[in-house]
Amino acid sequence: xNNRGHNTQERASLRDALFGVPHLSGGRRPGERKGGALTxxxxxxxxxxxxxxxxxxxxxxxxxxxxxxxxxxxxxGGFTLxxxxxxxxxxxxxxxxSVFVGVLSALACTVFSTAAAIFIATRRGWVxxxxxxxxxxxxxxxxxxxxxAYIQLYGRRGWITYRLLGISWDPYNCWxxxxxxxxxxxxxxxxxxxxILSKLDTGSLQAARDLGARxxxxxxxxxxxxxxxGILVSLLLSFVRSLSDYGTPVxxxxxxxxxxxxxxxxxVGYSDLEKSSAMNMFLLLPxxxxxxxxxxxxxxxxxxxxxSRSRQGRLELSLSRCGPVGIGIAAVSILFxxxxxxxxxxxxxxxxxxxxxxxxxxxxxxxxxxxxLDAATMVRSVVYALIVSLAGTLFAMLFAYYMExxxxxxxxxxxxxxxxxxxxxxxxxxxxYILAFNHEPLKLTGTAVIVLANMLFKQLPTATKIxxxxxxxVPLALERSARDLGGGxxxxxxxxxxxxxRPAFLSCFVYNFSSSMTTAGxxxxxxxxxxxxxxxxxxxxxxxxxYAVASLIASVIIVIVxxxxxxxxxxxxxxGERNVS
Amino acid sequence: MYLELSHLKKSxxxxxxxxxxxxxxxxxxxxxxxxxxxxxxxxxxNMIGGFLAPDSGQILVDGEDIxxxxxxxxPVTTVFQSYGLFPHMTVLQNVVYGLKFQRIRRAEARExxxxxxxxxxxADYAGAYIHEISGGQQQRVALARALIVEPKLCLLDEPFSxxxxxxxxxxxxxxKSLQRELGMTMVFVTHDQEEALILADRMAIMEQGRxxxxxxxxHIYHNPVSPFxxxxxxxxxxxxRQDGALLKIIRRDDKEEHHAG
Numbered sequence: 001x002n003n004r005g006h007n008t009q010e011r012a013s014l015r016d017a018l019f020g021v022p023h024l025s026g027g028r029r030p031g032e033r034k035g036g037a038l039t040x041x042x043x044x045x046x047x048x049x050x051x052x053x054x055x056x057x058x059x060x061x062x063x064x065x066x067x068x069x070x071x072x073x074x075x076x077g078g079f080t081l082x083x084x085x086x087x088x089x090x091x092x093x094x095x096x097x098s099v100f101v102g103v104l105s106a107l108a109c110t111v112f113s114t115a116a117a118i119f120i121a122t123r124r125g126w127v128x129x130x131x132x133x134x135x136x137x138x139x140x141x142x143x144x145x146x147x148x149a150y151i152q153l154y155g156r157r158g159w160i161t162y163r164l165l166g167i168s169w170d171p172y173n174c175w176x177x178x179x180x181x182x183x184x185x186x187x188x189x190x191x192x193x194x195x196i197l198s199k200l201d202t203g204s205l206q207a208a209r210d211l212g213a214r215x216x217x218x219x220x221x222x223x224x225x226x227x228x229x230g231i232l233v234s235l236l237l238s239f240v241r242s243l244s245d246y247g248t249p250v251x252x253x254x255x256x257x258x259x260x261x262x263x264x265x266x267x268v269g270y271s272d273l274e275k276s277s278a279m280n281m282f283l284l285l286p287x288x289x290x291x292x293x294x295x296x297x298x299x300x301x302x303x304x305x306x307x308s309r310s311r312q313g314r315l316e317l318s319l320s321r322c323g324p325v326g327i328g329i330a331a332v333s334i335l336f337x338x339x340x341x342x343x344x345x346x347x348x349x350x351x352x353x354x355x356x357x358x359x360x361x362x363x364x365x366x367x368x369x370x371x372x373l374d375a376a377t378m379v380r381s382v383v384y385a386l387i388v389s390l391a392g393t394l395f396a397m398l399f400a401y402y403m404e405x406x407x408x409x410x411x412x413x414x415x416x417x418x419x420x421x422x423x424x425x426x427x428x429x430x431x432x433y434i435l436a437f438n439h440e441p442l443k444l445t446g447t448a449v450i451v452l453a454n455m456l457f458k459q460l461p462t463a464t465k466i467x468x469x470x471x472x473x474v475p476l477a478l479e480r481s482a483r484d485l486g487g488g489x490x491x492x493x494x495x496x497x498x499x500x501x502r503p504a505f506l507s508c509f510v511y512n513f514s515s516s517m518t519t520a521g522x523x524x525x526x527x528x529x530x531x532x533x534x535x536x537x538x539x540x541x542x543x544x545x546x547y548a549v550a551s552l553i554a555s556v557i558i559v560i561v562x563x564x565x566x567x568x569x570x571x572x573x574x575x576g577e578r579n580v581s
Numbered sequence: 582m583y584l585e586l587s588h589l590k591k592s593x594x595x596x597x598x599x600x601x602x603x604x605x606x607x608x609x610x611x612x613x614x615x616x617x618x619x620x621x622x623x624x625x626x627n628m629i630g631g632f633l634a635p636d637s638g639q640i641l642v643d644g645e646d647i648x649x650x651x652x653x654x655x656p657v658t659t660v661f662q663s664y665g666l667f668p669h670m671t672v673l674q675n676v677v678y679g680l681k682f683q684r685i686r687r688a689e690a691r692e693x694x695x696x697x698x699x700x701x702x703x704a705d706y707a708g709a710y711i712h713e714i715s716g717g718q719q720q721r722v723a724l725a726r727a728l729i730v731e732p733k734l735c736l737l738d739e740p741f742s743x744x745x746x747x748x749x750x751x752x753x754x755x756x757k758s759l760q761r762e763l764g765m766t767m768v769f770v771t772h773d774q775e776e777a778l779i780l781a782d783r784m785a786i787m788e789q790g791r792x793x794x795x796x797x798x799x800h801i802y803h804n805p806v807s808p809f810x811x812x813x814x815x816x817x818x819x820x821x822r823q824d825g826a827l828l829k830i831i832r833r834d835d836k837e838e839h840h841a842g
Contacts, residue, residue: 201663203661203663204665204668206632207665207666209653210657211682212653213653214653214682217682221681228669305668
């Protein structure tokens, strides 16, 4: 049932209080089997827990602390606010630009997302399938594809603006940035809102109808208010993502720059660590504030769906009978999905076209060139992604278990720290790692470890959430039975928890893999120039204007991620068939 | 008759769920549809409420054919099994929601809402949110919300199934007296024999989409139409007293068996 998830925590603590289960020791029962194996097991149990908590502190908290310390440092061991004063006086315009773009992007993106979510939730059949497929593709797309398509379609020599309409204009400005950001944040928010819509109580909708509410009234009085917290979350997430997005302004901002794009330039161009640390604090503080607000809002959203007893496959609401609002929702959604089709059509095509004096013809030359020059990069990307997926999934499962089911001292603190990277701007997470790990005893800069760790901890919040959700489905009685029959904590973990997390393993793996392949955020700053990854090459290619190669890399990434995910589903599906549990 | 169902038929794919159902009910009476799960009773209720369209047949309320009218325009309201209360509204806002569509002024609606809350004994909870009140109280809010729009017919879909046994008995009595007081025509669906026998003015026993017997409870009690009906009602364990009270008899041999086991 729905309530189980909410009560697990209380019940776990209650159980520990009632039965006096010592929470950090093994499942040894008094006077029985005090063997060395069990003691070793309980030691191992403690060791795992300490390892998890230590890693979270080292790879999340410490880098953040490093940014703060560096921004306050005067280079000689003392503390000063000089860097802040400098940023405030010199980059006030960038700060203002960031807020301006952030607010407008968040608003536009949320309008699109809300409309698209309601539209998809009320569809069924092939329309729904097609829309979901498009969303899936956007979720596994590398960043910058929107900007890439934007330049190709509407740029100075754009297919639509120049070749079709014959106009020549300058697309590199702040409106382009806002437009692109809103478009590229839509899929994630839409999926979030679809999730909330699928938890709506069918009873409420039926009751409203039963009491005389027409579809427009149901939408206004029931559906939208219940989506309320989700819509706020969408605004918040988009705002923070816009603040921390440096790629879009760098690529299509032209002379327009935000604080994030300025950090990128300071870091890549001048390696000015003090100044970029101070600038990063201007991103970090709102991000952390947004993070706590986000947690509060998600709890409220859960509360609104708490009492809902009935679930549904489809939102029973006729948009065409919803009046102007319904028509608006359908129109905005259709517009959005058409733009997506155009965008991906453009990306997939552009890699195979060559232009000679304005005449396009089909070519495989780019493809061959990419394969000859960058095969190693592609392979490296896949290997890194696989490592992060496996290690990250295991980490997330263990972490979720200790957080959900055991009374770890300081639980809420560690939970909060591990979730923090969800909102951390890529520039912060990147520069934090540079500062934290570029001297002995932890000199990791330039190695693969720093890139892998960065990916793993950036993705930990979502991965943990997937596992926690799955864990709440495992009855506590199972765990108790294992203990009752003489198994220790470790046996519980091995025989009960991990096997029941198998479905979560797949979602977690797939999420980790696609994120590792497609996230640019922090790793742009961490990568060793000799060991590039595909997203890095993509950014390079877009930045230098090599659009055909960029399109090809983007297409290849999308195809690889889809293929690996398909394979993962196939394997677990086959495995599940053989071993129906 | 006030409510007339004639030759209702509904099937989902190959499976016929309701087969040629015909019932009629005078105004102000309470009809109980009793049957085990999957007998088609909820489907029947959904057809009366307008949430399912019958394959064939007719539904008449107060002489008006409502078969093709969508739920929002039917003079019929439903108390759902899961209540379907709006979690983002207060108790009072929930109760007066339906009045919005009757063009009633806000102040008037509020007054009426408070009156109905008083009627179900929740006057003190007007400002509370749904998750702040108990299951029994939620049940009453759902009832008040359905009755306030003064429907011609009120449907109840196993409304007490989420309550504990003691509360269920109490709610039964409250519902019965409320229904008498308002003279409301009601259709009540349940799988609880005792509940049906106590509440109903008329009782329909359904099995596999058909009505096996339709009559006053006392009449069914004295003349069950078939051994199945007698067995289903558990008549050998019930005793109807002269004063109208119904007793459930726990048989001696059952007890002995229980002790032996």
